[in-house]
Amino acid sequence: MKFYEDIAAGEKAEIGRYTFTAEAIKKFAARFDPQAFHLDEEAAARSHFGALCASGWHTASVWMRFMVDYQHREDGVRAQRGEAIVPMGPSPGFRELKWLKPVYVGDTITYAYEVLDKRPSVSRPEWGLMTIGNTGTNQKGELVISFVSTAFLARRGSAA
Amino acid sequence: MKFYEDIAAGEKAEIGRYTFTAEAIKKFAARFDPQAFHLDEEAAARSHFGALCASGWHTASVWMRFMVDYQHREDGVRAQRGEAIVPMGPSPGFRELKWLKPVYVGDTITYAYEVLDKRPSVSRPEWGLMTIGNTGTNQKGELVISFVSTAFLARRGSAA
Numbered sequence: 001m002k003f004y005e006d007i008a009a010g011e012k013a014e015i016g017r018y019t020f021t022a023e024a025i026k027k028f029a030a031r032f033d034p035q036a037f038h039l040d041e042e043a044a045a046r047s048h049f050g051a052l053c054a055s056g057w058h059t060a061s062v063w064m065r066f067m068v069d070y071q072h073r074e075d076g077v078r079a080q081r082g083e084a085i086v087p088m089g090p091s092p093g094f095r096e097l098k099w100l101k102p103v104y105v106g107d108t109i110t111y112a113y114e115v116l117d118k119r120p121s122v123s124r125p126e127w128g129l130m131t132i133g134n135t136g137t138n139q140k141g142e143l144v145i146s147f148v149s150t151a152f153l154a155r156r157g158s159a160a
Numbered sequence: 161m162k163f164y165e166d167i168a169a170g171e172k173a174e175i176g177r178y179t180f181t182a183e184a185i186k187k188f189a190a191r192f193d194p195q196a197f198h199l200d201e202e203a204a205a206r207s208h209f210g211a212l213c214a215s216g217w218h219t220a221s222v223w224m225r226f227m228v229d230y231q232h233r234e235d236g237v238r239a240q241r242g243e244a245i246v247p248m249g250p251s252p253g254f255r256e257l258k259w260l261k262p263v264y265v266g267d268t269i270t271y272a273y274e275v276l277d278k279r280p281s282v283s284r285p286e287w288g289l290m291t292i293g294n295t296g297t298n299q300k301g302e303l304v305i306s307f308v309s310t311a312f313l314a315r316r317g318s319a320a
């Protein structure tokens with residue numbers, strides 16, 4: 001992660017692309033969301049979705065993976081430059097998570113973020129708080145997931 | 161699921177209890193949230209969490225599993241009574257997800273829900289919309305996760 005002082009509102013980036021396979025959709029669903037339209041092609045065809053589609057929690061969890069990998073890559077770049085690396089802070093949660101379209105087998109979702117806002121933390125002066133708009137967009141350009149997350153960032157000179 | 165007409169605001173229930181093991185925490189994290197404090201005891205001890213703890217997405221995904229299992233059990237009871245079974249409708253998303261406390265190895269989380277509100281859907285007249293308050297509480301009685309979900313429910317006499 002960057003320090004709080006090094007991030008600006010408006011900063012944005014694509015963090016990764018993922019193609020959802022039937023195998024991955026069923027594997028996640030078998031563990032965490034065993035509804036018929038996430039597990040079985042024929043049952044899904046008869047459902048309101050019309051075809052096998054991913055659990056919304058799967059779509060969201062893939063975002064988390066890309067965000068962690070993105071931060072690790074960014075840390076690597078900073079380490080090569082000899083810059084300080086600070087760990088990601090705790091996340092207090094997110095707001096307004098919307099599953100806007102189903103994610104079907106074969107759909108490729110592009111995940112991206114934009115920093116919407118940042119402010120010092122009142123309760124934890126060694127951290128700053130960042131508000132991020134996160135999106136996943138399918139290969140047709142349709143938004144399939146969006147949510148607003150908040151994250152703590154260490155401040156320069158703090159012991160965080 | 162019940163029909164929209166058969167659910168009342170204020171209805172609440174415990175849907176399940178889950179004890180987070182180090183193995184389950186690491187398995188989820190390896191796939192979806194590979195941060196050191198979710199993967200490695202020693203690194204976690206040095207982090208702001210102080211010990212290995214579950215990914216927030218893991219805590220949330222276990223809720224989903226219990227909610228699906230709970231609905232399936234309820235469907236079984238209704239089927240035995242000869243009552244109609246209607247599938248769960250699509251979920252448009254969540255609001256205000258808060259990870260309030262870390263979930264450490266050995267913590268047992270009790271998940272519960274309460275129906276906060278219900279109203280007919282304007283855009284989809286065959287469905288009603290239900291707002292649900294969801295919580296996860298640890299063995300010390302501390303809230304570790306809370307969020308507000310919305311879900312579509314089929315209306316009696318609809319083709320949903």
